[in-house]
Amino acid sequence: MTSPPLFELLLRLGDDRLVLGHRNSEWCGHGPILEEDIALTNVSLDLIGQAQLFLDLAGAVEGKGRDADALAYWRDETGFRNLQLVELPPGDFAFTMLRQFLFSAWSHGYLAGLTEAENEDLAGIAAKAAKENRYHLRHAAEWVIRLGDGTEESHGRVEAALAELWPWTAEFFHVDRVDEALAKSCHLPSVETQRADFEKIVNEVFGRARLTAPEGPGRMAGGRRGRHTEHLGHMLAEMQIVARSHPGATW
Amino acid sequence: MNRTSEAIVSALARNAEEARVLEALREIKDPEVPVIDIVELGIVRGVTLEGEKATVRLTPTYSGCPALSVMERQITETLSRHGWREVAVKKVFSPAWTTDWMSEEAREKLRVYGIAPPGKAETQELVPLGPPPRAVPCPFCGSSNTSRESEFGATACKSIHVCHSCRQPFEHFKAI
Numbered sequence: 001m002t003s004p005p006l007f008e009l010l011l012r013l014g015d016d017r018l019v020l021g022h023r024n025s026e027w028c029g030h031g032p033i034l035e036e037d038i039a040l041t042n043v044s045l046d047l048i049g050q051a052q053l054f055l056d057l058a059g060a061v062e063g064k065g066r067d068a069d070a071l072a073y074w075r076d077e078t079g080f081r082n083l084q085l086v087e088l089p090p091g092d093f094a095f096t097m098l099r100q101f102l103f104s105a106w107s108h109g110y111l112a113g114l115t116e117a118e119n120e121d122l123a124g125i126a127a128k129a130a131k132e133n134r135y136h137l138r139h140a141a142e143w144v145i146r147l148g149d150g151t152e153e154s155h156g157r158v159e160a161a162l163a164e165l166w167p168w169t170a171e172f173f174h175v176d177r178v179d180e181a182l183a184k185s186c187h188l189p190s191v192e193t194q195r196a197d198f199e200k201i202v203n204e205v206f207g208r209a210r211l212t213a214p215e216g217p218g219r220m221a222g223g224r225r226g227r228h229t230e231h232l233g234h235m236l237a238e239m240q241i242v243a244r245s246h247p248g249a250t251w
Numbered sequence: 252m253n254r255t256s257e258a259i260v261s262a263l264a265r266n267a268e269e270a271r272v273l274e275a276l277r278e279i280k281d282p283e284v285p286v287i288d289i290v291e292l293g294i295v296r297g298v299t300l301e302g303e304k305a306t307v308r309l310t311p312t313y314s315g316c317p318a319l320s321v322m323e324r325q326i327t328e329t330l331s332r333h334g335w336r337e338v339a340v341k342k343v344f345s346p347a348w349t350t351d352w353m354s355e356e357a358r359e360k361l362r363v364y365g366i367a368p369p370g371k372a373e374t375q376e377l378v379p380l381g382p383p384p385r386a387v388p389c390p391f392c393g394s395s396n397t398s399r400e401s402e403f404g405a406t407a408c409k410s411i412h413v414c415h416s417c418r419q420p421f422e423h424f425k426a427i
Contacts, residue, residue, distance in 0.1 A: 035411070039403035046407060049315020053344070124344025128314055131347065131427055135402060 005181040006119070007061050008081065011071070012178075012224060013114075014054035015082035017129075018072055019232070020103060021047030022239055026090050036093075039139060043100065046132045053125045073243035077233045078226040084219070085168040087232040094147050094157040099165055101140035101205065106172045107133050109189055109197030116187040141205045148209025155210065163214055170218020172198065178224070256291040256354040263290075263297050272298045272305055275333045279325045282318045283406050284424075286360045289322055293352025296343050303336035310348045313407040313427075350426050361424055362390045367412065369426035387423045389414035399423075 025044040031037025055068035066074075086103060090096045111133055114126035147158040173191050182188055189197070206213060222228075243249075254262070256277075264270035276295055277288040289295055289309075296308040307326050311319050323340045330338045350369035358368035367390045386395045394416035401411045402425075409422045 035401040035403070038405070039401060042403040042407055045315035045317075046313060047315075049313065053311075053314055120345045124347055125314075127345065127347040128311065132314060139402060 004061070005178045006186075007058055008178045008224075009182055009186065010054050010058035010061060010122070011081040013126075014051045014058055014068070014071070015080050016051075016086055016103070017047040017054065018051035019080070019082045019235065020086040020100070021045075021051060022235060023086065023088075023090050024096065024100065027096065032093055040096070043136050043139070046136065050125070050129045050132070053128075057121055057125065069243070073240050077228055077236055080223075080226065080228065080232060080236070082223050082228075082232075083168070083171050084221060084223040084229050085165065085171060087223075087229060087235060088165075088168070089231055089235075091161065091164075092157055093143075094154065095161040095165070097140050097143040097147065098158055098161045100136060101144045102165060102169055102202070104133050104137035104140055105201040105205075106169070106194065106198045108137060108201065109194050112197075113187045113189040118185045118187075122186065137201070141201075144205055144211070145209045148206070148211045158209070159211060162211055166214045167216065167219040168221075169198075171221035171223060174221055174224065176224060253351075253353070253355040253358065256288075256356045259290060259293065259352075259354055263295065268300055269298050272300065272307075272330065272333070272335075275329060276307065276326065278329055279322060282321045283408070284361065284364070284366065286364045287353075287357040289326075291354040291357035293350075293354070293357075294322075294348055304339065305330050305335040305337070306339045306341055308341050308343045310343050312348050316407055318406075350424065365390050365421060366409065367421060367423040369424045372426040387412055389417060389419065390421055391419050392417040397421075 021044045024040050024047065027037065027040045028044075029037065031040055051072070052068040055071045059066040059068065059071060083103075085099065088099070091099075108130075111126050111130040115123050115130055117123045117126065144158060147154040149155070173195055175191050179188055183190075202213065260270060260273045260277075264273055273290055273295065276298075277290045279289050281287050281289060281292055292312075294310050294312060296310055298308070299306040307330070309319075309323070309326070326340055327338045349372045351372050353369065361368040367387045370385065370387070386397050387399070388395050389397050389412075392414060394414055396415045397412050398415070399410060399412050400420070404411045404422055408424055408427075410425050411420065412423050413420045
């Protein structure tokens, strides 16, 4: 892997949001109530919008003429740099909301650091994303609390989702040469700071939701190096089919 | 205190010609909220004029707002009509847009249109179910006896509320 660190970081930021946005958008027309259907599609729109901005900037940094569409539709699975957590299928409503909560809780501190990056475009895009992330986090946290502190059925579902999702969160805190190379210029928070910020939010919400984070080791992770679960390829097949069947189509 | 639309134009314009271009841009309305123009919305960050070329600097409202590409097209069409041979739109991301940049008149136009205007952008608690967020006054009857139904509405920039005094549901342009 020899591509420049800033390009890699922008792919990570873009791909996390593109894949999670796509997964959340699978709820469109299937939300449990109309307001929630609208909320989830709004969150998806924000995430995919953020992805477009990060990926356009990635293309500009790379300097080979690729834009967000080229990067989204014409890279294969191994070219994607998203966390494995975000590529898992949406599961039930508790799973979707808990995943959004965990991702937004981690993003909160991470994006705050990026708003002070030396690259002005990156800092500005991160500042906008941070504002949007705040209300995503608020919305998802509200659901985690309601479900966790709700009925036996809802508690059981969010608890099962937590048992499945928690081991994937270990990947948030893997640091590699990209993070190390950019720590200063992009103002990336240290792993200790990221973990402390994440745990502060999670502990407060879990306390009120009557949930306990499971013990045990994290999953194997490799999303940042292009290693993915079986699920990403299926999702990309659906996401990319139209663009690849009709290259260059406009409407 | 919010600025007037005129104050926005005079703060952006470095000379009379730029002021004329900014006035021309005021013909362009937000496609989602067709009563307010893009200058009073606060997303135009300035113009640069060189010979027959006009460059407009624009800041996105929300990352995924589909209205932005429509507005970019309208900027090109409008300035071409005003005689600019070449028109470019340059996106400026930093600092990020806030509803605090919306003019005083734009807020009043929103209210008359039936959308409660944004209050001052301030940071709400991250973890919810605490004290309810500030009640948004009803754009129809002015009552503060309202509640929020959903933080998400028909577009990214609006939330859904209901007025308990006049029993009208209404939209609110979120403060961000």
